[in-house]
Amino acid sequence: MTTSTGRAQRGSRHLPIDAPPLSMRALKAIVLIVLCAAVILPFVGIISTSLADRAQVTASGGFVLLPTNVSLDSYRTIFAGGVVSRALMVSLGVTIVGTAVSLAVSTLFAYALSRQGSFGQKPMLMLLLLSLLFSPGLIPSYLVVKELGLLDSYWALILPTALSAFNVIVLRAFFMGIPAELIDSARIDGAGHLMVFARIVLPLSKAVLAVIGLFYAVGYWNSFFNALIYLNDTAKWPLQLVLRTYVVNNTEIAATDLGSGSENLPPQASIQMAILVVTIVPILIVYPFLQRHFAKGVLTGAVKG
Amino acid sequence: MSRTDSASTASIAVSASPTLSRAALEAPPPRRRLAWHARIARDRALLLMAAPGMLLLLLFQYLPLAGNIIAFQNYLPFLPLGQSPWVGLENFTVIVNGDPAFLNALRNTLVLTLVQVVLVFPAPIALALLMNSMLSERLKRAVQSVLYLPHFLSWVIVVAIFQQVLGGSGMLNSFLRSQGAETLSIIGNPDLFVALLTSQVMWKDTGWATILFLAALSQIDTSLYEAAKVDGASRMRQVWHVTLPGIRAVVILLLILRLGDSLTVGFEQIILQQGGVGLAASEVLDTYVYNNGIVGGQWGVAAAVGLVKGLVGVALVVGANKIAHLLGENGVYRS
Numbered sequence: 001m002t003t004s005t006g007r008a009q010r011g012s013r014h015l016p017i018d019a020p021p022l023s024m025r026a027l028k029a030i031v032l033i034v035l036c037a038a039v040i041l042p043f044v045g046i047i048s049t050s051l052a053d054r055a056q057v058t059a060s061g062g063f064v065l066l067p068t069n070v071s072l073d074s075y076r077t078i079f080a081g082g083v084v085s086r087a088l089m090v091s092l093g094v095t096i097v098g099t100a101v102s103l104a105v106s107t108l109f110a111y112a113l114s115r116q117g118s119f120g121q122k123p124m125l126m127l128l129l130l131s132l133l134f135s136p137g138l139i140p141s142y143l144v145v146k147e148l149g150l151l152d153s154y155w156a157l158i159l160p161t162a163l164s165a166f167n168v169i170v171l172r173a174f175f176m177g178i179p180a181e182l183i184d185s186a187r188i189d190g191a192g193h194l195m196v197f198a199r200i201v202l203p204l205s206k207a208v209l210a211v212i213g214l215f216y217a218v219g220y221w222n223s224f225f226n227a228l229i230y231l232n233d234t235a236k237w238p239l240q241l242v243l244r245t246y247v248v249n250n251t252e253i254a255a256t257d258l259g260s261g262s263e264n265l266p267p268q269a270s271i272q273m274a275i276l277v278v279t280i281v282p283i284l285i286v287y288p289f290l291q292r293h294f295a296k297g298v299l300t301g302a303v304k305g
Numbered sequence: 306m307s308r309t310d311s312a313s314t315a316s317i318a319v320s321a322s323p324t325l326s327r328a329a330l331e332a333p334p335p336r337r338r339l340a341w342h343a344r345i346a347r348d349r350a351l352l353l354m355a356a357p358g359m360l361l362l363l364l365f366q367y368l369p370l371a372g373n374i375i376a377f378q379n380y381l382p383f384l385p386l387g388q389s390p391w392v393g394l395e396n397f398t399v400i401v402n403g404d405p406a407f408l409n410a411l412r413n414t415l416v417l418t419l420v421q422v423v424l425v426f427p428a429p430i431a432l433a434l435l436m437n438s439m440l441s442e443r444l445k446r447a448v449q450s451v452l453y454l455p456h457f458l459s460w461v462i463v464v465a466i467f468q469q470v471l472g473g474s475g476m477l478n479s480f481l482r483s484q485g486a487e488t489l490s491i492i493g494n495p496d497l498f499v500a501l502l503t504s505q506v507m508w509k510d511t512g513w514a515t516i517l518f519l520a521a522l523s524q525i526d527t528s529l530y531e532a533a534k535v536d537g538a539s540r541m542r543q544v545w546h547v548t549l550p551g552i553r554a555v556v557i558l559l560l561i562l563r564l565g566d567s568l569t570v571g572f573e574q575i576i577l578q579q580g581g582v583g584l585a586a587s588e589v590l591d592t593y594v595y596n597n598g599i600v601g602g603q604w605g606v607a608a609a610v611g612l613v614k615g616l617v618g619v620a621l622v623v624g625a626n627k628i629a630h631l632l633g634e635n636g637v638y639r640s
Contacts, residue, residue, distance in 0.1 A: 028435060031435065035448075036448060039452060039454060063479040108354040109355050113355065118352075131362060136366050136370055137373060139608040159361065168358065228576075240459055244461050244577060276469075284454075
């Protein structure tokens with residue numbers, strides 16, 4: 001009795017509409033299962049193919065849904081020190097340095113913009129908001145990077161996208177929510193702005209910093225177009241471009257590319273899928289952290305921005 | 306001397322009569338505005354903190370805006386920026402005279418925008434309604450975790466995944482071959498390119514796009530549903546009269562943003578897949594700018610097309626926002 005009323009109450013709180021008929025619920029369940037399968041199944045296939053041995057890949061005509069004999073050969077091959085290993089180091093380096101630069105610049109900027117009434121605060125905020133309204137255009141952006149002498153430099157992958165106006169606005173909204181008394185009392189005690197920022201504002205913003213940092217990191221990890229237009233030197237390519245060359249464009253992977261001593265490579269399909277897995281895995285690792293916070297982050301920006 | 310006098314009279318007046326005290330209050334306010342150089346000195350630390358951000362903003366957002374002057378020049382890469390000869394509006398003739406390649410790019414762009422506004426835009430609304438009606442909170446979270454994931458994958462990964470599933474030796478065709486059925490040519494087929502692009506966009510972003518709609522749905526006052534039920538509204542009528550009006554503002558906001566982006570359709574996504582399909586089916590305005598400018602070296606023409614595209618984009622956002630205001634909605638911004 002108590003359980004049934006409890007359930008009814010919960011139902012009316014979480015579910016404003018009456019419970020639908022069984023056929024309707026079955027239909028919904030089927031739709032949702034199909035949608036989830038459409039996301040999950042490709043991942044299963046890709047991981048399986050990367051782990052399958054040659055006999056199975058040949059037998060299946062290139063794609064394996066469940067590997068019978070697990071073989072790590074394709075991973076051993078791509079990590080042997082060739083083009084994929086190098087691209088992985090480039091991607092990791094750009095992501096780590098880029099995220100650090102982005103976080104430093106964005107938090108400092110957001111703090112300065114959150115101190116209302118200071119010199120230039122309003123015009124700077126206007127410039128930032130206005131930049132959301134237009135995109136600067138591909139050709140002039142390319143020419144600016146070229147004139148700055150950044151072509152073929154890793155900084156071309158970092159600086160043009162280092163500042164996201166949206167992220168600065170989210171950070172600013174968060175900083176403005178920190179009780180003014182805390183900051184004012186520290187200021188009265190003689191703390192400078194940099195001290196207040198480092199000792200009060202940043203420690204109180206750990207969660208939002210983690211989210212924004214992850215968003216920046218995912219952006220750097222995923223970026224491919226900047227590398228395509230700004231880097232002519234293929235030795236500097238990040239992982240996404242290697243993925244494009246060997247998987248999307250289906251360029252034959254030679255043993256020399258992979259720095260592998262043996263000419264007897266694992267099947268192309270397995271190597272391709274291993275590259276794909278290496279590109280996806282970092283996203284899968286940070287995804288649970290992102291997911292815990294992003295709804296909140298997106299909403300702060302949407303409501304207060 | 307006179308200052309102290311007036312002050313003392315004022316303080317006496319306060320105690321004596323309220324009318325005089327008001328006169329004292331209306332005296333010029335004591336707040337003094339600091340001279341600008343004094344304010345700079347006072348806010349020195351804040352200005353230094355803002356400097357790197359401002360520098361990046363000016364260098365990579367506003368300087369390129371000024372760099373659009375090359376749309377009026379015959380840009381010569383070996384001369385310093387701004388030293389190339391002026392050619393007036395010559396670079397704009399591809400637009401005005403309707404160069405076939407340009408018109409083709411424009412047509413493909415508009416077709417894709419139309420298809421995506423009709424098919425891609427409503428999908429997350431439907432999915433959000435579906436998720437919102439789920440009974441189990443925990444199951445809902447699990448579904449969200451799965452469906453949000455593709456948003457965080459790069460276009461390179463998404464295109465690669467689609468090739469592995471739908472390509473010649475992919476999952477689908479391997480299955481068909483094992484069943485002795487005929488294989489399907491989907492990847493690299495110009496006739497199916499719009500469908501392929503649209504399904505990729507839906508796979509990647511439909512789940513993620515539900516976030517804002519779900520947030521709006523959770524804001525709806527449940528007593529409205531109860532009132533509707535008392536009035537005898539069926540489930541469909543509840544959705545029509547309570548749910549949809551409840552998310553109207555968010556829908557209009559996102560529709561404005563989408564319309565403002567009418568001329569922008571999946572640049573990276575298309576660049577990655579242009580090779581197999583050919584320009585006739587796959588060229589859009591952004592790829593036209595890229596292929597003619599950075600690849601082809603026609604900097605002035607590409608910049609001109611990019612500039613017009615950008616201006617039309619801003620006009621579309623401002624116009625759509627105005628229409629939203631006329632309809633009594635908040636839109637993206639209020640001036």
